[in-house]
Amino acid sequence: MQVAPAIRSSRLSRRATSLLLLAPTTLLYLTVYLGGLVMVLVMSIDVPPGVDSGGATLAHYRDVFGSAPIGAIVLRTLRDSLATVAGCLLLGVPVARYITASASRWKGIVLMAVLSPLMVSAIGRIFGWIALFGPGSVIADGLTALFGGKPTGLLYTEAAIIIGLTNLLLPFMVLSVASSRAHFEEDMSKAALSLGATPLSVLLQVELPLIFPGILSGALIVFSLSTTNFVTAALLGGSGRDLVGYEIYLDILVYFQQGRGAALAMLLLVVVVALMALAIQTGVQRHEVRDTAARTRGT
Amino acid sequence: MMRVLVVLAVVFATLPGVIVVLASLTAGQSLAFPPQGLSLRWYEVIFADPDFRDALLTSLTLATITSLLAVSLSALAAISIVRYRSRATALIEAMLLSPLAVPHIVIGIGILQLYGYFGLRADLLTLTLGHLIITIPFALRMLITSLAGMDRQIEHAAASLGATPRAILFQVILPQMKMGLLGAAISVFILSFDDVALTVFLVQPGYTTVPIMLFGMAENQVLPSIHAASVILLLASWLGVILIDRLIGFDRFLFRDGPSG
Structure with a gap:
């Protein structure tokens, strides 16, 4: 007791x-x-000051949805974010394969070079692009020599934003794809090859289905991080090329349109959290794929 | 084809850092790459600027305090979440990790508004509280991983030999977490030292950090001293990466069990 x-x-x-x-x-x-x-x-x-009605209002949300400039900014954000995802896939998938499959002595250097930017000052690196793209730089002079026009270079263009975002977010794609390949057995490719499959069909039919969850979750992460980023758009895009994140920043700190900025921020929050939840979900499925692969190998 | 893309990715990833270091060494007035002659004059200019020195001191103090607090709080939270798992701790864990998915710009606006409502001004305390919110999730995730991979037999052995919970915590659990704590402390320091997205909403004229100063300078002042200041941020984070690589191994730090499984 x-x-x-x-x-x-x-x-x-x-x-x-x-x-x-x-x-x-x-x-x-x-x-x-x-x-x-x-x-x-x-x-x-919140009801804007000076308007004579108590309680809450959806006016700011109507303002966001009804505004043509905001519509253009959302479209530009989608376009630049998708281009960033494409850039990260193009460079990220080969790097992820290399650091998970290769036994080369360069592997450590590649891993360090491509993944250390995760921790290396993002704003510091942006000034590297400014030096490279701005007026008077090699790229500006080269572009002027090739196409004529004003020697302003790539700075303050959407291309500069996309290059900056791809540089910033590439490590996330590499990490996501590399971890989906962590349990991928090179033996499976060898088996397929020995059974007469071509290297291309091995890539498409054996490897791609296994790393697809990693690609998808990497794409979702890169997409959401590029829609919310505003430092890159502010410094490399400049005025007139603002993305959603930069527009929110301007609304709150520069234009003093608190209500519209907050409404835009809430909408961004909902979309990004949903995308991130989806990314985590595909991450979970990734483990299931791994388990299935392990079981298949076991039998 | 794949090899070419890998080489391209390595060049692309390292390019802006290298360029800004070279551009900061220019003897001329222009920001543009390539530099015109070599000199350290822009480092002299930036260090002679009292505003920059103030901002650097603020950044260093803020990152140090944030790092110590974030890691201590995350260590306590991780122990609770891993060793005393319950529905309540799982719910709290979800809340503490959620800033990883929430845009920092939204968190920044919220804290700005909250501080404004209570009349709080920008100082070491208010900035630290903000930085804790965005850095704890990273530290916590790392420490949960390091704790979950730990052998519990040693704790059971200590307990059966009569060790008190306090003794187990300080003499058994924490020593085993040493590398995880160190890795978390370095990453939190870098995250805090380099943050713009949240901090830009929390600073005020007269109380600012180096990254925010750079963000503002890019619009007004166009002298290569801005590159020199960028290089100082880059050097701090490169030092952090080298430390992590030497102490823990960079690939072990990124992937739980190494990239090749």
Whole structure:
């Protein structure tokens, strides 16, 4: 009869300990983080000052959906983000194959060169593009020599934004595709080859289906990160070429259109969280694919 | 074909960093690459700027404090989440990791509005709280992974030999997490030291960080001293990457079990 309360109290103390360890961080997140997100929601439905009606309004959302300039910005964002995904796929898939399959001594160097930018100052690197693309640079002079026109180079064009975003987000694609290949057995390709498959059909019919979840989740991650990025668009695109993220930044800090900025931010939040959830979901399926592959090999 | 693309990717990934280092060494007035002559004059210019020195001091202090706090809080949270798994801890874990999916610009606007509502000004405390929100998810994810891969037998052995929970935490669990804690501390430092997307909403004139100063300078001032300041940010993050590679191994740090499985 003495054991039961002892167990209960130890269970209680375990629970108390676990929540005590989490308490400071949870408190911080509930106030600063969730509190802040609620503030954005409130801003987005807040009645603009000077308008004489109490309560909430959907006017800011109507403003966003009805505005032609915003429509153009959304289209430009989609276009540039898709181009960025394409750029990351073109360079990222070969790198992911190389660092997971090759036994070359260059492997470590390739991995370091392509993946270290994950941690290397993003804003510092943007100034590299400014130096390379701006007026007076080799690229600007080269473009002028080839096509004539003003010697302004690539700076402040959509091409500059796409190059900057691809450079920024390439590591995410490589990581995603490489981890989907982590359990890919080169033996499977060899088996297919020995059974008479051509290298191309091995790539398309054996490898692609296995790494497709990695490609998809990489594409979703790169797409959402490029739609929300505003530093690259601000510094390489400049005014007149703003993407959704930069437009939100301008609305809040420059134009003082708090309501419209907040409404746009809420819409972006919903879309990006949905895309990220989808990316995580395909990541989960990726593990299932792996398990299936492992089971198939086992039998 | 694949080889060509791999080489292209390596060049493309490293190009802007190399270019900005070379462009910062110019003796001329132009930002453009290639540099006109070589000199360190723009480093002298940027270090002679009291605003830059203030911003650098703010950035270093902020990143150091954020790193220490984020890693300590994440270590406690990770232990709770991995060792005392329950529905409540799973829910809290989801909340703590969610900023990985939420655009930082939205988090920034929210905190800006919240601080404005309570009349809080930009200072070390308000910036640190903001930076904790965006860095804890990274640290927590790393520490959960490192903790989940740990052998629990040692803890059971310690407990059966009469060690108190406190002794187990400090003498068994934390020493085994050392590399994870170090890796998390370095990454948090770099994330905080380099952040623009959130910080731009939290600074005020007179209290700013180096990346935000650069972001503002790009629009107004066009002298190569901006490249020199960029190189200082780049050097800090390259140092971090080298440290992680030497201490943990960069591929182990990125992939749980190495890229080739």
